Amino acid sequence: MTDQELARDLGFLEAYTIGLGTMIGAGIFVLPSIAAEQAGPASMISFFAGGLVSLLAAISLSELATGMPKAGGSYYYVNRALGPFFGSIVGWGMWAGLTFASAFYMIGFGQYLLPGLGKYIGFLAGWGEIGITVAALVMAALLTGVNYYGVKETGALQNVIVLTLVGLIVAFLGLGAASGPTIGTFLPPEGWPAVAATIGTVYVTFIGFEVIATSAEEIKNPSRNLPLAMIAAVVTPTLMYVGVMFVSTGTLSIEALADSPIPVADVATEIMGPIGALAMIVGAVLATVSSANASILSAARVNFAMGRDKILINWLNEVHDRFRTPYRAISATGIITLVLIAIGVGIGTLAEVASFMYLVTYALVHIAVIVLRRANPDAYDPAFRIPSVLYPIVPILGFVACIAILLQMSLIVQAIGGVIVVFGILWYFVYARDRALSQSLVGEAIAPEPTTVADGQGRYRVVVPVANPETERDLLRMAAASAHAHDSETAEVVAVNIIEVPQQTSLEQDLTFEETRVERQQELLDSARDIADDLDVGLRTHAIVGRNAGSAILDVIEEENADHVLLGWKGRRSRREHVLGSTIDPVIGRAPCDATLVKLGPEGGRATGDIMVLAGEGPHAPVAARRAREFAEAADEEARLTLFNVQEPGEDDDGLSPQERGEALIEEFVERTGLEEAQYQSRIEVAEDIEGAILDAATGYDTICVGATRTGAVSQAVFGSLPETIGERTDQTVVMARGPEESAMSIRQAIVRRLES
Amino acid sequence: MPESLFRHALVPVASPEDAESTMRALRPYVESAEGDVTVINVIEKAGGAPDKASVEQREDYAHKMFSVARDEMADTDCTPTTEIRYGTDVAETIIETAHEINASAIVFNPRGGNRWVRLLTGDVGLSLVSESDIPVITLPEPNND
Structure with a gap:
């Protein structure tokens, strides 16, 4: 078992x-009196309707x-889908709802403890309202x-x-039904509007199932257990509530119920005698x-969830x-609960405000489902999806129902609820807006990015880590050139930016101090999107916060099943532990796909103009030629390709002159790369010092493409010492390329050895 | 001669402060024995009731302890292994882990606290001492000055 499962x-x-x-x-122990007063026996309908509304919310949730x-439940989903504006509203709304509900439960506790138990235990009786509040x-x-x-x-x-509790209520229902309750006038004098308004009052009894969602991270096999538990936790109590209302209104008169602080116990006295009533009181206290x-x-x-998201x-x-x-957090919740109890808002109002906040929350939860379905972000892959017969009916109906109940509620409750919502909005503008990490997906939901054909099915993907706004455009352009050379209909570029967080700090903690970095990341990726539009290439972005940029990039490559990764390089070797850089080394060394490292030269000559390809025997020289050809094709003006080869002077054992040897090599090279005659020129030089000759010649070109070599010096180089020297010593744009296979292993070994030494 | 008790110490930690003081006390022993250290934090599960704090929140907290522990040992040859475990009984989970990693001893820093606090929050130290079949070492907190 993995830790996650444990x-x-x-x-x-x-x-x-x-x-x-x-x-x-x-x-269920307190509301029967309030509900009966408002809607009489028809409050059964109110409870049933409240259950239905909750069932819709349970399905979406x-x-x-x-x-x-x-962790965080509804707040987290709304914040994720609708952004921090609604995140603030729902976060504060849920928190307020839960504190109002706690205060409501506690006053209910006081009512059952003092007037309730007072009938049996002398000193608990006769303390009045003050006593209940104190308890x-x-x-x-x-x-x-x-x-x-x-x-x-x-x-x-x-x-x-x-x-x-379940046993007590079942006994109550059984004995109550057996005692033959008689329902009088079903509808209250005010008629159906009163029944509708009562849904808002009793809705507080239904907010409990949210606890299952807030504990989602702790549930085993959540795809099955979570929806089942939620639906069961809504349906069971709904049936019980309806039953309790039936028995209560059928046993006692509406007036008697309405006046009772302990309605269920009073009903129990009628049907089960004093022992039954005592049992119900104990149950109510526990509940x-x-x-x-x-x-x-x-x-x-x-x-916690709000803090995590920086709201x-x-x-x-x-x-x-x-x-x-x-x-x-516990103390803050406790203090507000105490204040709410102390100021004497009234038990009915406490319940209704809690209901109000949760109805607002669930209305937004329904919207969140629709937004997430439409925006379809990569990370969203629910194990339980609302069955297609029920989607989008459930969220739409649920949303409308929540709003309808909200509109029915009393003015004072709407006013208090409104103040809390306004507080959430102000909080967003004053505090959360500049800090929040999440972004709304509403835009994507309205105009979803075309999600082309199934993944990994022959789609060519180029991953480009971007970090510097000045080089971003050129790197993306080169990546786009590579993408276009493949099936340009579906090929795409994936831009990645990583915020590196040092080991010592927790990812979350550090981010607090890193808001500017987060902003920069967003700007960088936003401009990547603009650039991709200009280049007419599909682009997706990954904004990552991680310990190690190298491994984060490798993760993206694997996740995206990428065909090619293209990185920029400053052109300086690293001083000690690393060869080319702490990020470049592992990526170039381990990426299971084509890997290209680009050192950008002066503007105007970046993968355009005169392009020189070092045509050598190295295993990756053809890959360099392929890159060069991609650039040339993309830079459709007159980009010229030159295949360059240097030979040592003197005839070889077969009696071939250096010139002849060079021509033979280029001929073979062209065969390996599949270049056509018209696409290139060849140039052969003769010199003792091969490296020097290449460096001299390079000055005459704009871009130099070189494949990874596998020389004896492999342990000091990622690409081989020759390409890296060229990269370091020429001012031009230098493109180092390697293919996916063959050398990967030895480069990896080289890096491992290098890092260990 | 029996093997050193510090060949492979399992160090349960409960807070960043605890991690710091325990590692500081343990360090000279580990260095002279050239031993290994595994630092664990057990996240207590309620086993069917809602937990006292979100799992995610406590995992973050555990990572804070681990980085403190690693810092404390940074300039030694020993790099502590770190692990988060989950269990309803913290002491039992620690002892199980000790067996799994073949630890030579369980080492911790007694955390004091009065009888009431221990009664309310559970006395892991006492359970470790009385239940473990692997040597248990309690190290006094070193003087800070």
Whole structure:
């Protein structure tokens, strides 16, 4: 098993119980009184509709969560798809929603603890509203403490709580149904609008399944378990809620329900007697605590994800050195929860604001699915896709439903929710805009880049690492020349830029100080796109943050199944550990494809004009000729190709003159490269000092193409000492080329040996 | 003569500060024994309940500890191997790892803390000492001055 798998320890059952544990929370124990007051028995319809809306959200979320199983849930998906503007809104919205929900759960806890248990335990009774608030505050503080200190909670405990709750509710439903509930007037006096408005009130009971998405990184086999757990965690409680409303409104009068702080226990008294009521009270206490606990933990995960994406200061995400908990995020969530309880917003309003924030979130989640489907970024490959019969109906319907419920909610709730949304927007403009790492994919979704035919099927790809805006254009032009020489319909250039982060710093930490580098990276890649448009070549870009540029480039080459990698070189050998440079050495040494290293000469002579090809016996000389021909074809004005060869003076053993030997060699060379007669001239020189002769001749040309040699000096050179000397000693543009095979091994060995020495 | 206890030390670390002080204390022993060091951080899983912190967040944190540990040993011949492990029982996971890598000893720095804190957060040190069948060495924190 890999580490990745070991880090995942939640199976279907665990994920389902986590979802249930949050779903069967205060909602079902507290809301029956509020819901009954607003909509009477018809509030069953409200609960059912809320369940349906959540089911739509669960389906969209399942696709997103399996496509991007990262901490943060909905916030992360929206930020990724719609950019940091909506990311700020949803991040703050979810966080606010979770704190409002925690406060709501805690007041529910207080109601069941004091007026509820007060019937059985004398001193708990008669404390009134103040008592409930104090109990809620104490419990919220306690939960914050528990999570601050990271007190270990086990899966076994979680399962016991959830099983107890499910058992209690099933017993309640069974006995309740057997007692023959009678439903009076089904519709409330206000009619259907009241039923619709009540969906907004009760929606808070349905935000729990989001916990499954925020823990996506911990779920085993997420493609199967995640959607199943989410759907099950929505359907089960929905049925329970509808049942509880049926029993409650059928047993007690609407007035009695509406006045009760502990509606479920009061109903239980009727159908199960005082023991049943006590059991329900204990259940409610457990449920409210477990829901609030999960909400506080989820809120800290949202904070972490926002910090990771630079939408929030990372200070908040410091891990405690002893308890290993995100103690600041936990404390912040806890403090706001305490404030919300203390200021007495009212339990109904707390619930509705939490609902509001989550409805806004899910509306955007539905949009995020559509945007990601259309933009189809490379990294997005969800294991669970919304089945084609349901797409795009589910996200569209889900979005419309969320908006419709939002519009139905009361003015005061819309106002509070609106303030939180505006806060998110202001936060974006004041803080996040200049820092956020993500970019919206909406543009790509509206006008998707043509994704041509299937991958790797004979498409010619040239990978070009770019780092310098001054050389970028020429490198891309040369890469485009190579791409065009192959099937120009589908050939493409892949521009890569890597921000290197030293070993000592974490990738995330370092980025905080590296905003300017991130900006430069974006500018560089943006201008690469402009250049590619000018050159009329397909271009894709990779912006990478990594430890090591060399291995990052090799990863891209492998991932893209590239045919050719083209790099720029400053023209100076490296002083100590490396031959040509710490990035160039491994790439040229290990790339399993054609590799070209370019040292750019003066402008106007970069792979155009007079091009000299060193026609030698080296295994890669023909590759150099191929590159030269590609450049010549691309620079369709009068680029001239010269095949150049130097011979030592004197006749050889076969009695051939140097001139004859040179001609024979070029003839053979042309045969190997497939050049045509009209495409080149040949030039043969005779000299004792071959290297000197080449260097002298080179000054008469604009560009020199040379293949990798395999000389005895291989261990000091990546391309061979001759090409590298030419590169270093001439002012012209020098193109060093090698093919994919043969030399790769020995170059690799050379580098390994070189690095080890 | 039995092999040196520092032939291959397994060093569980819990925070960057812990990594720093443990490696500083361990360093002279490893140098004189010319031994190897493996540094691990165990990410505690709740095993069915939501974790106290995101896995990703704690992995980042572990990498911070590792780079501190490597820095501490940078000018010696020994380059520590680093590993993240996941488990519901931290002490048990450490002992399992020690067997897997054939460690000669588990070395850690006792982290103090009062009884209540230990009770709440679990006393890994005590479990290691009482459960391990591989030698366990606790190194006192060296003086900083």
